[in-house]
Amino acid sequence: MAPSPMPQLDPSKLKAFSNAAAGHDGVLSDPSGELLIKPCVDAEINFYQETLAKHPDFAELMPTYMGTLSLGAPKVPSDAHKPELSQQEKDQARLHGVKIASETAIVLENLEHGFKCPNVLDLKLGSMLYDPATTEPEKAARLDKVSQESTSGSLNFRVAGMKVWSPTKQDFDIYDKFYGRKFSAENVSEAYETFFAALFSSDIKGDDAVQLLETILAEVTKARHILEKAQSRMYSASVLIVCEGDTTALNSLLGAVGPSVPSGDERAPTAKELKRAEAEEEEDEEAEPVAFKVKMIDFAHAKWTEDGGRDENTIKGLKNVEQLLDGLIGKFD
Template identity: 65%
Template sequence: MATNKHPKLDQSQLKAFENAAAGHDGVLSDPSGELIIKPCVDAEINFYQETLNLHPDFSEMMPTFMGTLSLGSPAQVAAPTAAHEPAELSQESKDQQLLHGAKIATKTAIVLENLEHGFKRPNVLDLKLGARLYAPGTSDDKAARLDKVASETTTGSLGFRIAGMKVYNPEKSDFDIYDKFYGRQFTSSNVISGFETFFSGLSSGLKAEEAQELLETILAEITKARHMLEKYESRMFSASILVVYEGDSSELGVLMGSEPKTPRVDERAPTRLEVKKSLEEEEEEEALPPVAFKVKMIDFAHAGWTPGEGRDENVIAGLKGVEGCMDQLIARFD
């Protein structure tokens, strides 16, 4: 996971990132859409930096870390600053936060790769991991609230919960958005239907064996993350695993190896402009080849490497729960 400690960003050109399946409000994007700028606390920055130094193999399971940005000062890259305690919200403000969490009150942002960039229609699934979602030292009120959520959802029974997702709907040429309350309705016996909804595009875009192959490859990445956490000592409260796959059925078919449509034959000689454009497109493709899917661990505000404390059974159990659902889904393509 390469880093750039001095991202060159013109803050006047940053825009709100509105494509997240879940997470806090206040996330920004650069004009190209390649980067996201996420307000954060020092702990998350430290975790990215420590992971690069201590466990570079696990960093491959995380979004590429570009560095930090001081918000409010155009193009100013600064060291992390202390986070401020968020102000008490009114009930009206709380009611407005149905999809995203509260905006973090901080002037420091972490600059990461946008995991949705490069997809034509990115379908996104955010799975919150762990039966316990809060770190030691959390206030009693917040701990009680999160325990209640866990006891009433698959967080408690399976060790994970669907935190949010978006799925491209070709009939309306737009995405169907599923907020955090969608995931809270499931039980251990029916949560597989949420996975079926998320992966519904596979049936229209791929042959059965291709769909099964894609699901098995995604499962392998989830298992890879678990195996890494089983050999290291860490604590990752309220972390997620994010799954993204191409929601455009035609594009997905091409990426998975189906025969593309035969292009129209044009026997005339290309113009200089067309040659230049073709070369530029080839260079872009070489720099960032399209992929059918991505699987990454995200959200490390309450994460740390903890030598001597043993492995993170809380998150490991959650990943095993996700693997179990993926196994069920794959079996339906047999």
């Protein structure tokens, strides 16, 4: 599987992407909002490229990868001339992590593009959050503490970030990484209920809500099944769920009916008309809004191995994500 065609991008026209539910600062977007430009380390580029070449089934679970873009060498001031961080910059680093100092970025599809009000849930997978072979002891100790004090340790996943559309405020409620760390295995289902609150609205039919949740569940299960047949290590990877948060828009998507069937006495279309209709249908498919997306993301510490066996660290997390989704479906009985 080859990367999708790389679009022409003017680095001077890129803008900061401020809609992420989690992740590092420094992510950019193109003017259309269709693409994300994410500063990254070589390991993540290599993982995308190897996955496209050798693991096409898993590549379908990843955001569409289009290549890399040079951003220019990052400006790193000397300690003597290093400016004092503003409180806003300190808060940003605290919530999203420091900006990756890299002159290279990967160009990916923006998974939020095409939604009216995209709710986003980032679930960080695994109880072991770092590669023990490459992580410094101080950082390892800090991540071990995060795991032990959160559902990462008990369920092999935790809520890393979330944003949910509020119809009352007409804006998003933002839930940062500290929100996710407060949950235990016994009450983390509350985060699911908050994220999928639109499905419990009187505007959404119960059967439609169940069908949507079951489809999302099936996508998570697909990811687990693929990893159960592979040899890999995906430390600190996430499963990202994007769902339409506007109930009117969501209801129209869930209740959409297929195209009407022409009556028997209609004139058969010519070959030229058929070709034009097919082209229009392809354009419509590209622009058609969707109710949800489920993708695996964050591969800075991911690799395919030849003799490492299954990645039980990640697989267990996916199983528990499935179990919580199944419990949410049960609330509609």
